[in-house]
Amino acid sequence: MNFQYWGGPNAPILAYLGAESSIDSDLTVIGFLNDTAPRFKALQVFVEHRYYGQSIPFGSREEVMKNASTRGYFSSAQAIADYAQILLHIKKEWHAQHSPVIVIGGSYGGMLASWFRLKYPHIAIGALASSAPILYFDNITLTPPGGYYSVVTKDFKEASETCYQTIRNSWSVIDDVASQPHGLANLSRKFKTCKPLEEAAELKDYLDSMYSRAAQYNQPPRYPVWLLIE
Numbered sequence: 001m002n003f004q005y006w007g008g009p010n011a012p013i014l015a016y017l018g019a020e021s022s023i024d025s026d027l028t029v030i031g032f033l034n035d036t037a038p039r040f041k042a043l044q045v046f047v048e049h050r051y052y053g054q055s056i057p058f059g060s061r062e063e064v065m066k067n068a069s070t071r072g073y074f075s076s077a078q079a080i081a082d083y084a085q086i087l088l089h090i091k092k093e094w095h096a097q098h099s100p101v102i103v104i105g106g107s108y109g110g111m112l113a114s115w116f117r118l119k120y121p122h123i124a125i126g127a128l129a130s131s132a133p134i135l136y137f138d139n140i141t142l143t144p145p146g147g148y149y150s151v152v153t154k155d156f157k158e159a160s161e162t163c164y165q166t167i168r169n170s171w172s173v174i175d176d177v178a179s180q181p182h183g184l185a186n187l188s189r190k191f192k193t194c195k196p197l198e199e200a201a202e203l204k205d206y207l208d209s210m211y212s213r214a215a216q217y218n219q220p221p222r223y224p225v226w227l228l229i230e
Contacts, residue, residue: 001090002033007041009094013101015045015124017083017116019109022053032104032128043099047086049079079146080116087123106130107216131216148212155215167211174200 014033018026023046033044037190048055051064051074058070065071073155083103091097101124105113110132123180136147159166177183178200 002044003047004044005037006043007010010098011096011098012040012042013045013087013096014040014042015047015083015087015101015103017080017103017105017109017112018047018049018052019105019107019112020049020052023048023055024053032130033139040056040067043090043094043096045087045090047083049112050074050082057133076112076115080112080119083112083116084123085121100125102128104128104130105132107132108132119129152212152215156211171204174204180213 001064014037016026016030016033027046030046033042033046036042037044050057051061055072056064058064062079063070064074087101089101091101102213103113103116103124104127105111107130111134113127114129114132114134116123133148146161153164156167174187177187178197180186184197184200187200187203191203193203
């Protein structure tokens with residue numbers, strides 16, 4: 001909890017709903033709450049998702065996942081029920097029963113924020129769901145061919161047609177280089193891999209992940225695309 005900008009009872013509460021990782025790792029990349037809290041004199045609350053980070057009921061995560069009974073409590077419904085209990089506790093503890101609450105999340109956390117608003121409208125007056133595929137389930141809504149990757153492709157193509165074409169053409173180039181004598185060694189050296197590549201798929205999987213994260217989180221890739229042009 002961050003009280004730095006909070007205006008006290010009746011001032012808003014911005015609640016970040018943790019997703020599939022430790023809340024500690026999220027804190028280093030979340031800027032929206034810090035940027036917004038001063039304007040609205042809001043209390044900032046960050047809640048960790050159960051079974052991640054230090055929020056492990058029933059012992060260790062390994063022990064929990066071995067047991068079908070305790071594993072059954074690892075669900076989105078249980079997670080948002082946790083958030084509801086915690087927010088009600090905070091409002092009571094800090095005499096903030098009339099403070100409006102906005103729940104916030106990204107990706108899976110954004111889905112949780114949306115579902116929270118639907119299930120607990122008496123607790124949150126609104127939800128901000130960033131990059132949240134709320135209806136992205138089989139047979140619920142029409143999705144473009146390629147689903148997630150069609151959106152990643154669209155992002156790169158809109159940013160630069162040249163960049164898009166370079167990435168598109170690079171997959172076959174990587175395969176061609178890898179098939180040549182010492183090709184994998186050359187690729188390992190070019191991309192400065194931590195250990196020698198054993199197959200081209202290792203490099204392609206890494207690049208796939210890098211491009212996806214760049215699009216999803218608006219972060220620049222670790223390696224510039226021009227490496228693929230050479």
